[in-house]
Amino acid sequence: MSTAAGGPATGGLPPNTIIAIGVIGGLAGIYLTMLNQTFNTTIFSVMGGIGSIFAVVWGADAVRRVCSYGLGTGVPSIGMVALGMGVVAAIFGLIIPETGILPIPAILGPVISFIVAALVGLIIGLLSNKVLNMNIPIMEKSMIEIAGAGCLVMMGLSASIAGSFAFNDAILPSVVSTGYIAIVFIGGAMTILHPFNANLGPDETQFRTLYVAIEKAALTMVIAGFASLTAIDAVSAALTVLVGLAIFLVYFDKFMKSVHREAYKVVGTGLLPSAEELE
Amino acid sequence: MIIDPITIALITLGGALIGLGVHFIPVGGAPAAMAQATGVGTGTVQLAAGAGLTGLISAGYMYNFLATSGSFTTSDLILVLASGAVGAMIMITVTMFIGQLVYVYCVGVPPVSAKVDKDPITGDIQDIYVSQGTEGHGVPTVSFVSGTIGGLFGGVGGSLVYVQLMEIGNTPADPAVVALAGIFATGVFYVNAVLASYNIGGTIEGFHDPKFKRVPKAIISCLIASLICAIIAVPIMGGVS
Numbered sequence: 001m002s003t004a005a006g007g008p009a010t011g012g013l014p015p016n017t018i019i020a021i022g023v024i025g026g027l028a029g030i031y032l033t034m035l036n037q038t039f040n041t042t043i044f045s046v047m048g049g050i051g052s053i054f055a056v057v058w059g060a061d062a063v064r065r066v067c068s069y070g071l072g073t074g075v076p077s078i079g080m081v082a083l084g085m086g087v088v089a090a091i092f093g094l095i096i097p098e099t100g101i102l103p104i105p106a107i108l109g110p111v112i113s114f115i116v117a118a119l120v121g122l123i124i125g126l127l128s129n130k131v132l133n134m135n136i137p138i139m140e141k142s143m144i145e146i147a148g149a150g151c152l153v154m155m156g157l158s159a160s161i162a163g164s165f166a167f168n169d170a171i172l173p174s175v176v177s178t179g180y181i182a183i184v185f186i187g188g189a190m191t192i193l194h195p196f197n198a199n200l201g202p203d204e205t206q207f208r209t210l211y212v213a214i215e216k217a218a219l220t221m222v223i224a225g226f227a228s229l230t231a232i233d234a235v236s237a238a239l240t241v242l243v244g245l246a247i248f249l250v251y252f253d254k255f256m257k258s259v260h261r262e263a264y265k266v267v268g269t270g271l272l273p274s275a276e277e278l279e
Numbered sequence: 280m281i282i283d284p285i286t287i288a289l290i291t292l293g294g295a296l297i298g299l300g301v302h303f304i305p306v307g308g309a310p311a312a313m314a315q316a317t318g319v320g321t322g323t324v325q326l327a328a329g330a331g332l333t334g335l336i337s338a339g340y341m342y343n344f345l346a347t348s349g350s351f352t353t354s355d356l357i358l359v360l361a362s363g364a365v366g367a368m369i370m371i372t373v374t375m376f377i378g379q380l381v382y383v384y385c386v387g388v389p390p391v392s393a394k395v396d397k398d399p400i401t402g403d404i405q406d407i408y409v410s411q412g413t414e415g416h417g418v419p420t421v422s423f424v425s426g427t428i429g430g431l432f433g434g435v436g437g438s439l440v441y442v443q444l445m446e447i448g449n450t451p452a453d454p455a456v457v458a459l460a461g462i463f464a465t466g467v468f469y470v471n472a473v474l475a476s477y478n479i480g481g482t483i484e485g486f487h488d489p490k491f492k493r494v495p496k497a498i499i500s501c502l503i504a505s506l507i508c509a510i511i512a513v514p515i516m517g518g519v520s
Binding site: 071072073074076077078080081083084085087088089091092095096099101116120123124127128131132133134172173176177178179181182185 | 496
């Protein structure tokens, strides 16, 4: 149950800035993993994870904006639908150039995935508002954003595990066949749904929510790093894990500081009293 | 490669069955977690996904058992669907039963529906047992039966999507095809479960709840959404094999 029902979210960075950060940062991260092929290494796999962090920030902000209206079903539902749409669209976009059905160069794969995710999101948003009468003014726009962000998170984490976004050569054997795609699915959904779910309420602020988003995305990146131990070499995997841990520590600290600053008062309650002390 | 219309139609049907099944499951949400509403105390998506994914696992086991041993016939398909349905039904009934034990013996409330005066199945009087200011407690008989039916539809729908995707891949022993079909079925399952839960808008007690009359809208939405997912999924599965 969303307790923050009522009106549009306010304050902080404007939505268009976040959208730009998410789209450009997410796609750039995915495309920068191509440096692996250019320099014949796997060290740039970490860029996929960093790209996924940008996409998570966007997705979490979109969830924050739409869930401020109150969905009636709880915030987690929208995160799961984001990755549900995102995973279908991401795999479609990455595989379609490689099947040779349409004459598209493989390099456009992530962009096609992103566009397909946006289209699926638009249709789900239209169905929610027009057929199911949810009457949330920004539902269509938010569903496009959430599906797009989910798709980018999915591709970013997969590219970070496999070291490349080429589907048949890298992602299929390293991410899909190994079953890591389930981790990417649930981990990606958690990063998008959890920040607002953890922070919602009348005193929710955008920066605190987004600190949680970055911190959760960094943790998921650490998990992706461990997964990539079996897919690519140990040095690149260790780099992903270490960069993820560093980002996590920095933003967890920022989150804790903002909690202490914005709370009325932070007091330690101590341990539960023992039986003798109660007498 | 030809996109098979029957496969797409069956995946779409599977998605619509998932959307229908969600409406049968007694979901109480946060109020039920405090024993202030009828149903299991969690969200629609979590309950439906828990049951649906268990159904997928049991269907996947049966499919693997039947398809790797030879050709896959229509009677095999029915066996797989039944296996998926039973898996989902066991999961949802166990959840409801253990939840019921907690409500009755730990919280101390009688299982009662606030939406009907008499239980449509047992005929027991309901309204006098509803505590003031609440919307029922626990899982009354009618909600339990309804939830089991929900598990049946959800399990059949999820297994139908999975089996159709596996049939396009046509290599049941290939882990890549299994993983891809599994994750796609999960994706389709979540999209339909969430659309259905948006239609319910929070809590529902089962088929006797007035909100159940909204089902046609959810079916239309799930048909459209699953059709799109199917059109996207079919060429992918064809592309892997």
